[in-house]
Amino acid sequence: MKRILLASAALIGTAVTAQAADLAVKAPYYKAPVVAVYNWTGFYIGVNAGVGIGRDRITHSYTGDSIYRSPQGGFGGAQIGWNWQTDSLLGPIVYGLEADFQGSGLTGGGANVVGPLGANTVQYNTSSDWFGTVRGRVGLASGPVLSYFTGGFAYGNVKSTITEAGAGTFTSDRTATGWTIGSGVEAALGGNWTGKIEYLYLNLGNRYGTAIGATGQVANTELRDNLFRVGLNYRIGGNSTYTPVAAANWTGWYLGGNVGSGTGRDRTYLGPVGGPGEQFSLNPDGVNGGGQIGYNWQAANWVYGLEADIQASSQRDQKTAVVLGTVNYDHKLPWFGTVRGRLGYSVGSSLFYVTGGYAYGGVKTALNTGVGSVSFSNTQSGWTAGAGIETPFKLLGLFGPNWTSKTEYLYVDLGRKTDTVIPGIVTSTSVTEHIFRTGLNYHFNTPVVAKY
Secondary structure, rough: OOOHHHHOOOHHHHHHHOOOOOOOOOOOOOOOOOOOOOOOOOOEEEEEEEEEEEEEEEEOOOOOOOOOOOOOOEEEEEEEEEEEEEEEOOOOEEEEEEEEEEEEEEEEOOOOEOOOOEEEEEEEEEEEEEEEEEEEEEEEEOOOEEEEEEEEEEEEEEEEEEEEEOOEEEEEEEEEEEEEEEEEEEEEEEOOOOEEEEEEEEEEEEEEEEEOOOOOOEEEEEEEEEEEEEEEEEEEOOOOOOOOOOOOOHHHHHHEEEEEEEEEOOEEEEEEOOOEEEEEEEEEEEEEEEEEEEEEEEEEOEEEEEEEEEEEEEEOOOOOOOOOEEEEEEEEEEEEEEEEEEEEEEEEOOEEEEEEEEEEEEEEEEEEEEEEEEEEEEEEEEEEEEEEEEEOOOHOOEEEEEEEEEEEEEEEEEEEEEEEEEEOOOEEEEEEEEEEEEEEEEOOOOOOOOOO
């Protein structure tokens, strides 16, 4: 919970953006002021799509294991909401209510482990076909840019199966309820349209002492999901008509810092070379933070860039136990970095972009048993891809027009690494991480309007 609140609180950097940054005539960031004051009050409807990863932990009396079932996949759906904007000492505050419903393809990510009858005799799987939320929103508006926190009620379908050799398959298909918290940034695209990028953490509750069939077994489960999505909204009523000013000038060098959260779905094998062995997921999660440097080129509204960053990370999984509960993993991602290209389109003061390129990082894994332990430390490399929004930043007038804030999602794949535990026994892990972060950039160019 502390990690979630810290990662969401990091987004205060985007939540306290400039007081009407798009309207400030004295700031040389734009060619001309907006025709009318932008106001977020009113109803809206929209659609969204994204990716999700589950951290559905199960402890099972039959095997003694503690395992993360980590389904992942795409989802998409629709939302409806209402905003009310009012003035405050900090600037325009927006309060809102939003409900959404999603069709989901989160599946897989189970485990195939040793049971009392031998290798690969117990399988765990889980999936979700749909989920939804009803949430409040509160944020600070900087003209046509809204940075917000959100939270409320969550519900969803959860299908779980446990298959045991000699005993059969035990299935649970139910609707789970709980809560959600998250944050995001929404920006006007022109007319009545807005676009957003958002992160949600879903906690769908715990179940303890669940009986499995008539065998006298019990299972404890925890249902958690991390959701990353983009959305498109159409505003109905209110001051919805918006014509963006000329695109800001993004050309030049910039330097900045960032903070956020990350969670992994690291598919792992433990067993003899060539099998059969146990297959399961390690799910490190935690807080990330670091710095970035980059350069942008601009042609009309199109922005091309290169960016490099380096991150420290607290992502860790120390709750996974396998081999009838006798082998405990302590799996960490202490640092990582990326070198990426960026391609974006500037709509007034906002830059919407996609990004991708090279990724690298350190991975530490320790296996602890009752008779000893072994550890491995590797530097791995792979690729990354993602998307984000970057907007002007002026904290209560303390920052000038050279400052921007950004909110970004990255998928990081650091490849698979195999290490020898003892002669003939190996552990092999594929490291894949989902990162959501916000940051501040200082642009060294004077942000005047591009000459085109």
